[in-house]
Structures are given as C-alpha cells and as structure tokens.
Amino acid sequence: MAxxxxxxxxxxxxxxxxxxxxxxxxxFHEDYEAAAAEHALTGAQARLLSLLSLEPLPMRKxxxxxxxxPSNVTGIMDRLEARGLVERRPDxxxxxxxxxxxxxxxxxxxxELREGLRFAREPLAALSEEERLALRDLLRRMVNEHSWN
Numbered sequence: 001m002a003x004x005x006x007x008x009x010x011x012x013x014x015x016x017x018x019x020x021x022x023x024x025x026x027x028f029h030e031d032y033e034a035a036a037a038e039h040a041l042t043g044a045q046a047r048l049l050s051l052l053s054l055e056p057l058p059m060r061k062x063x064x065x066x067x068x069x070p071s072n073v074t075g076i077m078d079r080l081e082a083r084g085l086v087e088r089r090p091d092x093x094x095x096x097x098x099x100x101x102x103x104x105x106x107x108x109x110x111x112e113l114r115e116g117l118r119f120a121r122e123p124l125a126a127l128s129e130e131e132r133l134a135l136r137d138l139l140r141r142m143v144n145e146h147s148w149n
Contacts, residue, residue: 019091031119038116039109044068046113048076049102052086056101071098085109 010018029043051057051065059077063070073086077100078148080086085106090098102110114120124132 027123028117028119031117032113033120035113035116037114041109041113042076044072045076045080046110048073048086048100049080049106049110050113052102053107056089056099058091058097059100062100082104082131 032046033043036043039046041049047066048062050060059063059070059073063073066073075087077086081088084103086102088098089101091099110144127135
C-alpha cells in the first residue's frame with residue numbers, strides 16, 4: 001500500500017520561515033537586477049554570465065540551469081558575445097558540441113556583479129562569521145536533502 005503524501009498543514013513557525021525565505025529571495029532578485037543594470041545587462045544576461053564564469057557549459061545544459069528554452073539562450077548568448085563577454089567554442093571531448101564560455105572580460109564583469117550585490121555587503125555582512133556559517137550549513141542541508149522536482 002502506497003504511503004499518502006503528508007497532508008498535515010504547516011505550523012505557524014514553518015509558515016513564517018517560508019515567508020521570510022520568500023522575502024530574502026525577492027530582495028536578492030531586486031539587488032541582482034540593479035547590479036546587472038549597472039553593467040547594462042538584463043537579469044537573464046547576468047545569470048547566464050555568472051554561470052559561465054564558473055565553468056564552460058554546453059548550450060543545452062545552460063538552458064536547463066536557466067530553466068528556459070535553448071532558443072532563448074541562443075539570443076542571450078548572441079547579445080553577450082557581441083559585447084565580448086562570452087564565446088562559443090568546440091567541446092574538447094566532443095567536437096560536435098559547442099561550449100559556451102565566459103571570456104576574461106566576462107569573468108571580470110561577473111566578479112564585479114557578485115561584489116556589487118548590496119545584499120552580500122549589508123544584511124549578510126552584519127551577521128557574525130559564526131552566524132553566516134550556521135546559515136550556510138542550514139541552507140546546504142535544506143537544498144541537499146530535499147528535492148522539489
């Protein structure tokens with residue numbers, strides 16, 4: 001017999017935590033959009049550049065990470081490539097696959113974006129190192145232990 005999904009209503013504390021997480025996410029997105037605009041980028045362009053600053057990715061994988069259609073990624077890539085921030089190159093392990101990669105200039109802009117986030121400078125910086133470590137560990141636990149797909 002299959003187990004029924006948990007149908008209990010969340011308690012008040014859980015609901016408050018969910019609301020606070022929503023507020024944090026909203027503030028982060030506002031800050032991220034503002035940081036992107038300072039570099040004449042859209043939020044989507046900044047997210048793509050940020051991902052590629054970490055590692056080159058095949059276009060299909062990039063679309064999955066951005067949760068959008070590959071054709072949308074192509075348009076974003078075209079605009080970033082025209083500015084010299086990204087490039088397409090053959091995958092050394094499979095020349096049929098094109099990798100998207102940040103250029104040196106693109107990696108620099110991505111770093112400036114991360115450093116320009118007020119969210120990181122203000123509310124998080126106001127926490128002690130011990131508090132930031134605890135928050136990091138709790139968030140990692142939430143993300144790694146639970147899949148919402």
